[in-house]
Amino acid sequence: MQKDSTQERIKQVALILFARKGFEGTSLSDIASGVGIKKPSLYAHYKSKEDLFLGVIHKVSVDYNEFVIRTVEERSDQNPEDQLYHLLHKNTNYLRNDEMGLIFKRMMLFPPESLRADIYDMFEKTENVMREVIKSILIKMVPDDEWEQVFDAYLCLLDGVFEQVFYYSPEEHQKRLENSWTVFIQGVHRKEEM
Amino acid sequence: MQKDSTQERIKQVALILFARKGFEGTSLSDIASGVGIKKPSLYAHYKSKEDLFLGVIHKVSVDYNEFVIRTVEERSDQNPEDQLYHLLHKNTNYLRNDEMGLIFKRMMLFPPESLRADIYDMFEKTENVMREVIKSILIKMVPDDEWEQVFDAYLCLLDGVFEQVFYYSPEEHQKRLENSWTVFIQGVHRKEEM
C-alpha cells in the first residue's frame, strides 16, 4: 500500500474536486489534469467514474469514523461536559477545514441519484459509531433512561452547527456555536436538577 | 400574471427536477418533457439554463420568506413558547414535503459554482426575515440582553432538524425533533430562573 501511488494521488485530487463541485459537476478531465496525466490513463486505475467516486467515498467514511473515535479518546480523562464540548469543536473544525468533511456531508445530504443506495450503506455505520461513542460520555452525566434524549439533542446540535459552517464567517459561526452550546448544556443541567 | 402560462409551468417542473437532481443533474430535455414541449421551445421563455434556474430560485426565496411570516402570524395570539414550537414544526414539514424546501436548502448549501454569488445575494434577506420575526417572539420570554443567544440556539435547532429530515424516517425524525426541542426549551427556561 504505497501512499504515493498514482491510484492514491488520483483519489486525493478527486476528493477535492468532488467535494467542491459535486459528482456531476466534476469531470474526469478535471481530475486527470489535476493529477498531471491524461484522461484515458485514469482507466488503468478505475474502471469508471462511479467506481472512482465510490473509492473516494469509502476512504472518507473510514476517515470520519476514525476521527470521531480518536477525538473522544483524546479527552477520555476529562469530565463528560468537557468531552462533549471538545468533540463539538473538533467536529466543526474538521468539517470546515477538511475536504473530507465537505464531501462527507454533501454526499449524505445530496448523493448522486445512481449511487444513493451504495452511499447510504457505506455511511450507515457512522451513526452507530457516533451513538456508541457519545453514549459512553452521556451515561456519566444523566440518568440511564435519559441519555438517549440528550443524545438526540446533541446530534441535532452537531448537525445544526455543521450546516451553519457554510453560511457564516468563522467569527460569526464561532459566536453562534458558543450560544447554541450554552443553551444546550443549560438544558442538560436542568435535567440534573429535576 | 397568468398562473397557468407556459412560463409558469416550466418553472414548476424545473423546480421539482432541480430540487431532486440538482442543477448539473437536471437536463433541459428532462424539463421539456415534463412540461410536454420540445427542448428548443424552452428558449422562447428563458434565454439559458442559468436564466431559468435563477427564475426558479427567486420564486423559492420569496415563497420561503412569506411562509415564515405567515406561520408566525398564525399563532400570534399564543404564548411565545408555543409560537416557537409551532414554527419549528411547520418549518420541518415545509422542508420535508415541499420541493420548495428541498431546493432552498440544497442551493444554500451547495449552489452551482457559477451562480454562487447570485444565489447568496438572493437569500441574504431570508436570514433577516427570520431574525426579525423570531426576535419579536423571544423578547417576550427572555431578558432584553439575552434574546440573541436564544435566537442563535433556535436557528441552530432549525438547521439541525432540517438536516436530519434527509437521514431518518418520519417517525424517527419526529422523535428526535421532540427530544431536541425538549432540551432546547429546558435550556431557555433555566435562563429565566437564573
Place this chain on the structure above:
DNA sequence: GTCTATACCGAGATAGAC
C-alpha cells in the same frame, strides 16, 4: 410559440501503439 433539424461541444469510455 412551437416545431424539426442541426451545430457544437464536452462528457465518459475504448482501442491499440509504445
Place this chain on the structure above:
DNA sequence: GTCTATCTCGGTATAGAC
C-alpha cells in the same frame, strides 16, 4: 501505465419553417 486517436452519447443552444 501512459499515451494519441477515436467513438458514442447527451448536453446546451441556434436557425428557420410553420
